[in-house]
Amino acid sequence: MTQHLYIVTGASRGMGEAIAEQLLVRGHRLLGISRRTNSQLAQRAHAAGADFEQWEADLTQAGAAAARLQAWFSGLSADRFASATLINNAAALTRIGPIDNVASDELAMAVRVGLEAPVLMTAAFLRATHGWATQRRVLNISSGLGRRAMAGQASYCAVKAGLDHFTRALALDEAQHPNGARVVSLAPGVIDTDMQVQLRSADAAGFPELANFQALKDKGLLTSPADAAARVLGYLNRADFGANPVADVRDN
Numbered sequence: 001m002t003q004h005l006y007i008v009t010g011a012s013r014g015m016g017e018a019i020a021e022q023l024l025v026r027g028h029r030l031l032g033i034s035r036r037t038n039s040q041l042a043q044r045a046h047a048a049g050a051d052f053e054q055w056e057a058d059l060t061q062a063g064a065a066a067a068r069l070q071a072w073f074s075g076l077s078a079d080r081f082a083s084a085t086l087i088n089n090a091a092a093l094t095r096i097g098p099i100d101n102v103a104s105d106e107l108a109m110a111v112r113v114g115l116e117a118p119v120l121m122t123a124a125f126l127r128a129t130h131g132w133a134t135q136r137r138v139l140n141i142s143s144g145l146g147r148r149a150m151a152g153q154a155s156y157c158a159v160k161a162g163l164d165h166f167t168r169a170l171a172l173d174e175a176q177h178p179n180g181a182r183v184v185s186l187a188p189g190v191i192d193t194d195m196q197v198q199l200r201s202a203d204a205a206g207f208p209e210l211a212n213f214q215a216l217k218d219k220g221l222l223t224s225p226a227d228a229a230a231r232v233l234g235y236l237n238r239a240d241f242g243a244n245p246v247a248d249v250r251d252n
């Protein structure tokens with residue numbers, strides 16, 4: 001029997017956890033990659049009869065994670081899979097505020113997890129599946145902040161703008177191959193996760209949009225992780241996935 005293969009980074013919490021949860025069905029093989037594993041996902045996989053594996057990997061060490069991913073693929077046989085999909089979901093904010101108030105290590109961490117890791121993981125995935133005849137997809141989770149600048153999170157804005165442009169260029173490369181991967185950088189909406197808690201808990205000095213983020217929560221305008229995951233997976237399954245390499249789940 002063939003399976004659908006998924007790799008999801010940042011599967012331990014937030015929207016990544018909800019994406020993983022919804023992918024845990026019979027006929028799917030899922031690899032989740034985060035610094036911590038999630039025992040509830042393991043239980044759910046067992047109950048659902050899904051093939052599930054989790055790696056504790058720090059994506060600030062993206063070279064090591066990408067090498068591990070490529071080695072893992074060498075143990076898989078292409079003809080077992082009806083499709084292969086990499087979802088680069090993990091990302092991190094720094095302390096909120098102007099970059100001169102943020103430690104260099106923290107800035108480097110955010111750039112590594114949010115941009116270096118997707119580039120290296122995507123390259124490893126494409127190398128490993130190059131000869132595969134199945135459908136191959138890369139879904140990069142972006143943000144509206146890759147398209148709209150915001151004070152107080154310059155590194156995150158740069159990471160997401162970089163992810164968008166990386167995906168545009170990647171789409172051009174993949175279009176040259178007969179079975180090139182279809183790739184999209186997708187903004188997922190505003191989601192009720194730890195990332196929003198971090199934004200709402202920021203110091204107002206250096207973060208002019210603090211009140212907007214507090215109002216989103218107070219007015220019940222945040223999407224639940226489960227709903228956001230469903231919309232992202234709905235987009236992934238669209239027949240025209242890849243037609244527009246930079247998209248938003250809120251697009252029609």
Ligand SMILES: NC(=O)c1ccc[n+]([C@@H]2O[C@H](COP(=O)([O-])OP(=O)(O)OC[C@H]3O[C@@H](n4cnc5c(N)ncnc54)[C@H](OP(=O)(O)O)[C@@H]3O)[C@@H](O)[C@H]2O)c1
Nearest residue numbers: 010012013014015034035036059090091143190191193195
């Ligand atoms: N929440 C929003 O409103 C919103 C809006 C637009 C876009 N997004 C994007 O949506 C995606 C998911 O966001 P979220 O809100 O679900 O974030 P979240 O709740 O903060 O979860 C982040 C995930 O990334 C993983 N992660 C963080 N640092 C890591 C590292 N060094 N190595 C490996 N994994 C790491 C975390 O796992 P561990 O801690 O176990 O490592 C966790 O699973 C992100 O790309 C984010 O930029 C979110």
